[in-house]
Amino acid sequence: MNITSFLLYCCIVTFTPGPTNIVILSTVHNFGTKKAIEYSYGATIAFGLLLGISAVLNTVLIAVIPKILIVMQIIGTFYMLYLAYQIYKMDVSESAEIRTATFISGFLMQFVNPKVVLFTMTVIPSFVMPYYTTPPALAVFATLITIIGFCAFVTWVLFGAMFKEFLQKYQKTVNVIMALFLVYSAIMASGVVELIKR
Template sequence: MSHSLLIAFVMFATVMFFTPGPNNIMLLSSGLTYGFRPTIPHIMGITVGFAFMVGAVGLGLGTIFIAYPVLQTILKYAGVAYLIYLAWAIAMSEPPSADKDSRGRPMTFWGAAMFQWVNAKGWVMVIGTITAYAAIAAYPWNIAIQVGLSLILGILSCTAWALFGTALRPILTSRRAVRAFNIVMAVLLLASLYPVFMDA
């Protein structure tokens, strides 16, 4: 095992997991809007879904995208459309109240897991992980290490962002403040699409 490459991979993955992106912005908003406990399925869906994607691509699914690049283009623009929809949903979301059945709901485990396949930042992370750090160990142990570290860093970063949003609940107490915060989060989510269009 290449220990120096492993350290480099941990540094790369830590930066990518903890910096703002679609997943983290949505978790921050969900923590504020719904609280930490209802956001747990969202946290787990991101963590497991991304780690599964790393494993699937590392074990050969990536060759399909090499053979049929149009599939990656379709996924990219499906992701853009879905992120625009999510930005709108976040901007319109309000904290649930006891006297009203709010139509908004936290993202489910399966919704969050499936979202990883259309998440532009997720694909950057997967491609960087699989290609640049493949030599950390012999195949397939390199994939197992990458999946394991993705699970650990994923749960840590997702939990941190959701807790950050939850910590804002006592501060942003009015419906108006929550709506304004969620609109800012929606704009940031749309801004995260910039690299996708620059790459187009």
């Protein structure tokens, strides 16, 4: 398992601006740090739950249809390349509208956030399951990814406006670097490197 590309992928997807992170940023500005932390707790629990669902679903699918792992790796690779493109052309200057800033809204947001749903459904089969398939190993990786996600949410809370200003000032440079890291992660997850080595 290429732990570097795995960690890069997890950090890039969770730390870069997306619906949840932008709402957290808006919550800090409009309602303060306490409300943003409450929202983040809800988002983190839902994030971990989605990872658990992914691990269970993919374990069942692999047991029933062993070749599904290759299909999920391909889907995961294309999704990472799509994310790289989206990050490359992203505009973080628009602030997200916020109606509520509660634990429940943070929790529910994850289930309607396509970035999170696709990430949680592809990260485990793309990076973890080719090497680890036992329930304890999958639980460890799901927990690790959840912790990374929580750290990302807290980062957006702590840095608030300062983080947003930095991204706006160096937006293109940051986006290009993040996009390149994602392309690297996609190549490593695809299994192409292992095929070339054979």
